[in-house]
Amino acid sequence: MSVRLFNTYSRHLEDFRPLDPAGRQVKMYTCGPTVYNHAHIGNFRAYVFEDLLQRHLEARGFVVERVMNLTDVDDKTIRGARAAGRRLADFTQVYKDAFFHDLETLRIKPANHFPAATEPRYVERMIAMIGQLEAQGIAYQAEDRSVYFRLAKFPDYGKLAHLNLDELRPSGRVNSDEYEKENIGDFALWKAWDEADGDVRWESPWGPGRPGWHIECSAMATALLGPELDIHCGGVDNIFPHHEAEIAQSECCTGRKFVRHWLHCAHLMVEGQKMSKSAGNFYTLRDLLEKGFTGREIRYALLTVNYRLPLNFTFAGLEGARAALGRIDVWVRRISDCRSQIADAGVFTGGEMSVSLGRHKNFFQALDDDLNIAGALGQLFDLIRESNSALDHGQFGPEQASELLKLWESINRVLAFEPEAAAVPAAVLALVEKRQQARADKDWQASDRLRDEIAALGWIVKDTKDGPKLSPAAA
RNA sequence: GGCGGAGUAGCCAAGUGGGAAGGCCGAGGUCUGCAAAACCUCUACGAGUGGGUUCGACUCCCACCUCCGCCUCCA
Known part of the structure; x- marks a missing residue:
């Protein structure tokens, strides 16, 4: 069975087929953070989903080359840098470092690549692409000196989001004073410099600006992965207009279909509410780490x-996650211990690994089905219960454990759920000896x-029939 | 107004036109010096509401209710 993924463009589940004739190499682009503050757990939901996708594709034998961009120049980063009284690059570096740590x-x-928008080679490429669009009559400079994409030249605009642009109702956000544009939907390719930008400016054929x-995404994606991507991911809110714009720019420049499979993840709620700073349920990763939860x-x-x-996303859910991981930890430790034992002929009566192998196969087949993680985890927990039972009944030996x-x-x-192998301090081991x-x-x-x-040293000792077992007190 | 997604147990959640996975929490039991773990058993006669199709609907269709998202630079 092949990997099947839901494609936003077609709105259907499709068999995943990379462009590579050998069917192995996968080119994957994932929209990264705008580094103007710490990323929040909603952002991380997208990155964790993309990680699961990459890891499952690799488990299925694909070789994934992935790009994640860093947006380190835009309205928000410029505003933040000004407010902090710092140079843009210094301001964004803090959040880049924090992001990688997270x-x-x-x-x-x-x-494989984390390109940043301000890297000179990418700015040059963006300028080159805009120049190319202008030469084709697709880009035009308006009276405000900014350069816009002429939507009338790209009829497919709106197909990803399945929007009929003729029926668009103006929302409150549109009625800005952007009357310089030919069409209300035309989006900026190059933003002319103004005083609020301070020293953030690059020279271009259309004057200084950014x-x-x-x-940015079109330039970096095609620079690193070529004109056609196998997979492009992001949050649903990127579908329109960001990804539509990427398609328009890229396809007009390359003449090729930009992306074969579009994948978007849904938003996250916190305790049943929309996450927002005003509701007080806005969490960054460090907020949760401070509350004692682990990565x-x-x-x-x-x-x-x-x-x-x-x-x-709820705290009850985090507690549930902790308990479920604890169950996995104990099981892994148990079969590890079993493996390192000398087979006890008196107890071991022969295993039934066929059951386990079936569960293992089902785990990956569930993920093949558009990353059905809940189904896959169900198989894992069935495997755990079955092998625990086999261990208890002596139907399990070191070979089976291995x-x-x-x-x-x-x-x-x-x-990537395995616990960090925490080194047990010698003092704790000595106490365990004395206790035995x-x-x-x-x-x-x-x-x-x-x-x-x-316990005072941070360790919990449990007496099992195989001897004392240690685990860190705080998961 | 347009488009899209979702309502399954106390919480999270999956598959399926014909027996409602799994996790957390909870109850009882086996085991154990105690504790914990582990193991066993139990916990939705019912799937937002109302209709319809069908021998049979949680699953397909219709309507309605509720929630969420997008509708021009928020993952």
Whole structure:
């Protein structure tokens, strides 16, 4: 079975086929952050979804080359830099660094390229593309000295969003004083400099200014991945007008179909409410880390709902994520321990790995179906229950455990849920030793006191039939 | 007004024209010095509401209600 993905353009599930004749190389572009503040969990939902997509494609044998852009010049970054009294590049660098740190916390695989809009080679390319559009009569400079895309020249505009532009009703945002444009829908390719921009300016054939937002993605995507992309992702709010504009610019410049598969993830709600600063439910990653949640717990919470459905992000959900991960942790540790044991012929009576192999296969088949993560996790938890039961009944030996761990590793390469292997301090190990002696002596008071001492050092000790097990107190 | 998405247990959530996955929480039990874990069992006679098609509808169709998104630079 092949990977099937919902394509925003066709509004249908489609078999995924990359352009590469060998069917292996995948060119993937993902819209990245505008670095004017810390990214919020809504942003990260999109990045976690894109990470799952990449990892699953890799599990299916594809080689993914991914680009994620950084928008480091626009109205918001310029405004922020001015308010902070800093140079634009210094201002955005803070948020770029924070962004990369956050990606690591959430175990998101780094893209192969993180191009920034202000890099000279990309600004040059944007100017070149605008020049090309102007030569074709598609771009024009208006009286305000900005350069616009002439929508009348691109009839396909609106097809991605399935909007009929003739029926568009003016919303409150449109009636700005942009009367210089030929058509209300024409979007900026080059924004002429004005005083509010300060020293943020590049020279161009149309005078000083800066690139429009949309051209940035077209320039960087085609520079790094070529004229045709296999996959382009973003949040649903990027569909219109950003991605429409990207299609228009790119296809007019290259004469080729820009993107084969468009994927967009739905928005996130917080505690059933729209996330907004005024509602007080606006969270960045660091807000949640300060509340004691870990990156992988947040990753789990962001990942467990299919990307096309709205996700209700709640603290109860985070607690649930913590508990579910704890269940996985215990299971992984259990089969790891089982593997490292010498087979006990008296207990081990033969395994039934066919069940587990079936679950493993089903896990990946669920993801093939437009990243059905809930279905896939259902298979994983069935696998956990079945193998736990087999362990309890002695129908499981080191060889089976070894096989099962390999299956888990391939699953974890997609989920990235495995706990960090925290090194146990020698002091804790020494206390555990002493406690074992106390238990052997049936000195329960000493045993309980030692358990408290171990807890005070941040570790929880549990007595299983295979001996004491340690785990960090805070997941 | 146009276009699109969604309503399944206390919470999250999946598949399916014919027995309603899975996770969290909860209850009982086995095990255990205790605790925890693990394991076993139980928890929606019903799927927003009302119709219709069908031998049979949570699934298909229609209407209505509610929520969410987009409608010119918010993931």
